[in-house]
Amino acid sequence: MLVFAFRRLLQAIPILLGVTLVVFGLVHIVPGNPIDMLMPPEASPEIIAQMKAAFGFDKPLYVQYFLWLFRALQGDFGLSVFNATPVWGQLIAALGNTFILAILAAMVGFSLGIGFGMISALYHGRWPDKLFSALATTGVSLPHYWCAIVLVLAFAVMNDFLPAQGMGDDAEPLYNRLQYLVLPVVTLSLIPMGVIGRLVRATVLEILGQDFVGALSAKGLTRWPVIRHICKNAAPPVLALMGLQFGYLLGGSILVETVYNWPGSGNLLNLAIFRRDIPILQATILVLATFFVLLNLLVDIAQAAIDPRIRR
Amino acid sequence: MPEGINVKPILGEPVLKAEDLTVRFKRRNTDVAAVNGVSFALRAGETMTILGESGSGKSVSLKALMGLLPPYAQIQGKVWLNGRDMLTMPKAELGKLRGGAISMIFQEPMAALDPVYTIGEQISETIVQHEGISYTDAMKRALGLLEQVKIPSAERRLKNFPHEMSGGMRQRAMIALALACSPSVLLADEPTTALDVTVQIQILLLLRQLQEELGMAIVFVTHDVGAAAEISDRIAVMYAGRFVESGTVREIMKSPKHPYTQGLLSSTVHGGLRGRVLETIPGSPPNLAELPPGCAFAPRCRHVTDGCRSGIIPVITSDSGAMVRCVRATETVTA
Ligand SMILES: Nc1ncnc2c1ncn2[C@@H]1O[C@H](COP(=O)(O)OP(=O)(O)OP(=O)(O)O)[C@@H](O)[C@H]1O
Ligand SMILES: [Mg+2]
Numbered sequence: 001m002l003v004f005a006f007r008r009l010l011q012a013i014p015i016l017l018g019v020t021l022v023v024f025g026l027v028h029i030v031p032g033n034p035i036d037m038l039m040p041p042e043a044s045p046e047i048i049a050q051m052k053a054a055f056g057f058d059k060p061l062y063v064q065y066f067l068w069l070f071r072a073l074q075g076d077f078g079l080s081v082f083n084a085t086p087v088w089g090q091l092i093a094a095l096g097n098t099f100i101l102a103i104l105a106a107m108v109g110f111s112l113g114i115g116f117g118m119i120s121a122l123y124h125g126r127w128p129d130k131l132f133s134a135l136a137t138t139g140v141s142l143p144h145y146w147c148a149i150v151l152v153l154a155f156a157v158m159n160d161f162l163p164a165q166g167m168g169d170d171a172e173p174l175y176n177r178l179q180y181l182v183l184p185v186v187t188l189s190l191i192p193m194g195v196i197g198r199l200v201r202a203t204v205l206e207i208l209g210q211d212f213v214g215a216l217s218a219k220g221l222t223r224w225p226v227i228r229h230i231c232k233n234a235a236p237p238v239l240a241l242m243g244l245q246f247g248y249l250l251g252g253s254i255l256v257e258t259v260y261n262w263p264g265s266g267n268l269l270n271l272a273i274f275r276r277d278i279p280i281l282q283a284t285i286l287v288l289a290t291f292f293v294l295l296n297l298l299v300d301i302a303q304a305a306i307d308p309r310i311r312r
Numbered sequence: 313m314p315e316g317i318n319v320k321p322i323l324g325e326p327v328l329k330a331e332d333l334t335v336r337f338k339r340r341n342t343d344v345a346a347v348n349g350v351s352f353a354l355r356a357g358e359t360m361t362i363l364g365e366s367g368s369g370k371s372v373s374l375k376a377l378m379g380l381l382p383p384y385a386q387i388q389g390k391v392w393l394n395g396r397d398m399l400t401m402p403k404a405e406l407g408k409l410r411g412g413a414i415s416m417i418f419q420e421p422m423a424a425l426d427p428v429y430t431i432g433e434q435i436s437e438t439i440v441q442h443e444g445i446s447y448t449d450a451m452k453r454a455l456g457l458l459e460q461v462k463i464p465s466a467e468r469r470l471k472n473f474p475h476e477m478s479g480g481m482r483q484r485a486m487i488a489l490a491l492a493c494s495p496s497v498l499l500a501d502e503p504t505t506a507l508d509v510t511v512q513i514q515i516l517l518l519l520r521q522l523q524e525e526l527g528m529a530i531v532f533v534t535h536d537v538g539a540a541a542e543i544s545d546r547i548a549v550m551y552a553g554r555f556v557e558s559g560t561v562r563e564i565m566k567s568p569k570h571p572y573t574q575g576l577l578s579s580t581v582h583g584g585l586r587g588r589v590l591e592t593i594p595g596s597p598p599n600l601a602e603l604p605p606g607c608a609f610a611p612r613c614r615h616v617t618d619g620c621r622s623g624i625i626p627v628i629t630s631d632s633g634a635m636v637r638c639v640r641a642t643e644t645v646t647a
Contacts, residue, residue: 211423214380218418219438219489220411222404232428307428308473 004311005301012297019289020072024065027281037276038081055081055279068282077283082275087283090268095250095287097167098257098264102249104185109192110242116193117200118227124205132197139194145255148187152259155183165261184260188253192245199241203234236303236310243299247292325395326353327529328377328414328497333389335369335376335553344600346372348553349389356496359523359530361540363576364550365597370533371419373550374499377531378416379406393497412442415490416499420506421482425474431458431485432470435492442493457488461518480511484518491522498523498530504539516543537580541565549573552598552608559634569636572609607639615640 035051052058055078056067071078077087116132123129156164168177207213207230216226252266265284272280304310335347347369354360362370375381377391379398391398393414398406418424426434435457436450443450451470458466461484474482483503490498500519504512520543523530534540540547541561548558549572557570568574575593595612598604604611610620619639628641 211418211420212426214375215416215418215424216426217407218378218380218410218416219441220407220409220493221437221441222407225437225441229426229429233426309427309475 001305001311004304008297008300012293015293016290019293020069020286021065023282023285023289024068027278027285028061035081055079072283072286078279080277080280082272082277082280087279090280091265091283091287094252094263094265094268094284097262098250098252098266100181101184101188101262101264102246102252104181105188105249106192106242106246108185109189109245110196112189113193113196114200114238116197118204118231120197120201121204121208122227124208129201133201136194136197136201139190139197141194142190144187144191144253145259147190148183148256148259151183151187167262184256184262187256187260188249192242192249195245196238196241200234200238203237204230207233232306236307239299239302239306243295247288247295250291250295251288324355326392327356327394328354328531329390329392330377331390333373333376333391334387335372335381336386337384338386339384342601345603346553346600347376348603350550350553350555351389352548352555352558354497354529354531356529357523357527358546359520359532359544360546360548361532361534361544362548362550362555363534363537363540365535365576367597367600368550369553369600370535370550371501372553374416374501374531374533377499378410378414380416408442411438411495412493413495414497414499415493415495417483417486417490417501417503419502421479421486422474422506424486425482425489427474430471430473431477431489435485435489438489438492453492454488457492458485460491460522461485461488463488479507480514483507483511483515487515487518487522491526494526496528498528499533500530501533502535503532505534505536512539513542519543537577549576552603553600554608554637555635556609556638557634557636559630559636560632563632563634569634569641570609570638571613571615571640575612607637 035048035055035057039048039051049058056064059067068078075088077091079085080087080090113136116136120129120132120136152164155161162182163180164183167180213226213230216229221229250265252264252269254266254270256262257264257266258270265288268280269284271277272284300310329352331351333347333350334345337344337346350373352360362373364370372381376385376387377398381387387399389399393409396409398409401409425431429437432451432454435454436447439445439450439453440447445453455466455470458469463469463481463484469477469481469485474485477485483506487503490500503519504515507515516539519530519532522528530543532540532543544561546558546560547564548555549564549570550556551572557564557568557573564573565577568577572593579592593612594614598608598611604621606622607613607620607625610616613620617639625637625639626641627635627637629635
């Protein structure tokens with residue numbers, strides 16, 4: 001098992017290197033040099049050349065790549081082209097804000113999804129199944145931003161239950177600040193709830209159709225031990241999907257963060273794209289991609305720990 | 313009577329008795345009559361084999377005995393285990409009996425074992441469930457059981473997952489699991505069908521030896537005449553969800569009365585038949601969704617008469633307890 005984990009970790013290294021190449025390449029395929037865009041049209045060619053040299057945009061692409069990679073490995077992502085503040089600080093702040101939403105939305109969405117999926121499968125074809133299946137389907141089919149707007153209208157505009165926008169400031173008491181979380185978390189948890197719920201239902205139904213479940217009753221096991229067996233068997237595919245979903249949540253939804261005016265990574269990316277802020281773009285995508293790779297690594301290891309047939 | 317598990321059956325009293333067991337699978341557009349009135353009584357230490365073709369209702373009968381059929385199955389009749397009616401008892405009570413006083417070996421050990429738990433875990437959780445002893449003690453018992461079913465290097469095998477074992481080894485582990493709480497009745501659903509011949513024989517010998525040691529009653533299900541002759545005291549021949557003939561191994565093998573039994577025996581290759589032309593039974597088993605009235609075997613029977621196709625087929629029971637369900641049997645027995 002340890003050997004498996006270690007091998008998986010080593011395999012992640014070339015993947016991450018590949019990620020840096022793709023990130024760098026993609027960002028530089030986008031036409032438009034940020035300096036050309038930011039400088040006023042009347043700026044003299046000398047000054048433009050000087051600025052380009054300052055940010056390193058004058059060097060050949062491969063040199064730029066290695067320089068960037070070398071610094072990034074040391075945690076130095078350079079300065080934002082737009083406001084010349086360190087990229088790292090902005091990135092950490094935005095990621096942190098998104099992380100709060102992501103972790104809460106994941107907890108809510110995953111637990112509801114697992115609960116609903118489980119109940120649906122165990123009561124297959126009866127009313128709880130129909131109810132929860134309808135809920136799950138709704139969860140995945142409603143557009144995010146539409147839900148966000150409806151929720152804001154219902155709970156913040158027409159009634160004054162919850163704040164509509166932002167995340168409050170540090171001076172407010174904790175209870176008030178928690179209120180800012182409610183609507184975005186609910187919005188973001190809908191899709192994870194739906195997809196996890198449907199996968200759990202399908203997986204558990206498939207497991208229930210296998211002989212060994214009957215054999216468990218034949219051994220005299222009561223309901224809960226049988227459910228424990230079912231859960232362990234259902235865990236690997238569900239974990240994989242949870243990893244993916246959590247990765248998406250970490251990326252931050254541009255639309256949802258825009259509606260709720262939440263200063264997270266989705267917002268940061270959005271701004272960086274419009275401003276051609278290449279250092280921020282590269283750093284954000286790289287960090288998110290790294291999370292994704294590490295998350296999948298964790299999922300792989302967890303799956304192998306649960307299901308011995310996966311270890312190889 | 314108090315807890316069935318603890319009551320040692322009085323010799324001669326049947327440990328497992330079924331009376332007119334019937335199973336129908338009735339769904340929206342199908343109505344399968346899988347088991348149509350099965351009766352038997354099994355005493356401690358006795359082995360009864362249910363012999364029948366694929367689809368004759370053998371597995372469904374066993375599952376009905378264990379209460380393992382899906383909710384839409386309609387079960388009728390009576391089943392007593394150590395004198396207690398199994399079909400009407402509450403689910404919690406039944407759970408205590410299953411895996412305890414009555415246990416089952418499945419046709420496909422690979423499918424019947426949970427792939428993500430070790431053999432040791434699967435055996436010991438059964439013991440913990442039934443006897444409430446600690447997990448460590450249960451694990452020790454599991455080790456003893458693996459040794460009892462002659463799994464080599466049992467200590468190591470305890471930590472194996474099902475996919476890490478060979479077919480024969482898995483079946484032995486399955487048997488160990490079934491024996492975990494010293495059942496008084498063991499239901500074995502084609503325990504050797506998935507194995508190759510040499511392993512089949514080993515498993516049969518093992519079952520016979522364990523039965524002698526533990527004094528269980530065994531219901532052994534197979535479509536293999538040789539295995540049936542090898543292991544059983546009595547054989548019941550099943551056709552379309554009914555016992556068409558039953559008797560001691562000698563009676564069935566030496567003088568089969570029912571044309572189906574005769575066909576079944578003569579279509580089996582064994583030494584005594586050398587030089588004779590192998591016969592097969594013409595036609596195929598009936599569709600259980602639309603069973604004909606009268607004898608279900610009539611369409612394939614070469615002795616068929618008008619009496620076979622309608623009315624009630626007489627059941628003739630001899631003094632020795634042998635039974636045959638056939639119109640012709642009256643003639644042969646009385647003649
Ligand atoms: N859950 C079910 N729903 C509907 N019909 C079923 C169900 N289980 C079994 N049957 C039907 O009952 C009949 C008897 O099946 P059973 O499994 O008892 O056969 P078998 O004698 O064990 O055969 P084999 O030797 O192939 O195992 C078959 O026609 C089968 O299609
Ligand atoms: Mg069967």
